[in-house]
Amino acid sequence: MIRNVQTVIPGIATSDGAGVKLRRSLGGQQQVRLDPFLMLDEFSSNDPNDYVAGFPAHPHRGFETVTYMLEGHMLHEDHLGNQGHLKTGGVQWMTAGRGIIHSEMPQQVSGAMRGFQLWINLPAKEKMKAAGYQDIQVEDIPKLSLANGGSVKVIAGSYESKGEIIQGPIQGITTAPLFLDVHLPPGEEFEHVVPEAHNAFLYVYEGELEVGEPLKSVPKQAAIVLGKGDQLKVKAGATGAQLIVLAALPLHEPIVQHGPFVMNTRAEIEQAIHDYQNNRFVVS
Incomplete structure (x- = not known):
């Protein structure tokens, strides 16, 4: 069954970090989520005044952050000693777990900075696991050419091409996430199997x-939440289309969020604040 549009959540202009x-x-509002997805930000500017201050050191607990850089260069550093250069086409996948303090700072003073940051919730049994970090370079992300002249990048999950599972x-x-970046020429269609048990949405960033x-x-720069089904079907307009496709298994667990901490109860949030204020993130 083809998944149809269920809800459109427009992107709202705001600021974060510094x-x-x-x-x-x-x-954009805490109740406007799609289990297990907590947040999606798109950052895009050619003006360094919009991004050069970056995201100085800040904490996270209880979920995963995914940064996909369409264009630009940022440096990730965290209290665990990880350091990674996030460049055009690359991905940073960070599991905050029981706690991580990190920064993401632009390594450029001019030009375009464009990309996405996604927050994905962790199940209760994994919220206090050890933090982790993966720095994925563009050459490590499969990119397949479509028969119609388009392309698809497979960041998470899988894609079937000519009988082969990529x-x-x-x-x-x-949560078995699926994360695709799809480029389509004008008037071309794209179909992909999305497991029926997954919640799914897409975001058109060009075209x-x-x-x-x-x-x-559907509009650009909005989260297009898809209804029930097991198949995604889209068609590009006269100017073509560039979009990201995201799907994952819902957790069906209570969510209590306080800024960069996402837990299941208020008591766990209070513990996270206490641990951070008392330097427990660093020694955990």
Whole structure:
């Protein structure tokens, strides 16, 4: 069954970090989420004043952060000693777990800085596991050419091409996320199996797109939440389309969020604040 559009969550202009301008769709309000996805930000600017201050050191606990850089260069550093250069086409996949303090700072003073940051919830049994970090370079992300002249990058999950299953570099996560970056030329269609048990949405960042059956036009720079089904069907408009496709298994667990901490109870949030204030993130 083809998945049709269920809800459209427009991106809202805001800022985060030390004043980085961005557009937030999922997570613009705490109740506007799609289990297990907590937040999606798109940052995009050619003006260094919009991004050069970056994201100085700050904590996280209880979820995963995914940064996908379409264009630009940022440096990740954290209290565990990890350091990674996030460059055009690359991905940073960080599991905050029981606690991590990290920074993401632009390594450029001019030009375009563009990409996405996604927050994915962790199940209760994994919220206090050890923090982890993966720095994935563009050459490690499979990119397949489509028969119609388009392309698809497989960041997480899998994609079937000519009878072969292509695996993205991110595997083995409880929520079994799918993360694709799809480029389509004008008027071309794209279909992909999305497991029925997954919640799914897409985000058009360039061009024009129609979704579902019958096809329905959707706006750019908005989270397009998809309804029930097991198949994604989209068609690019007259200018083509560039979009990310995201899906994952819902957790069906209570969520209590306080800024960069996402837990299951208020008591766990209070513990996270206490641990951070008393330097327990560093020694945990």
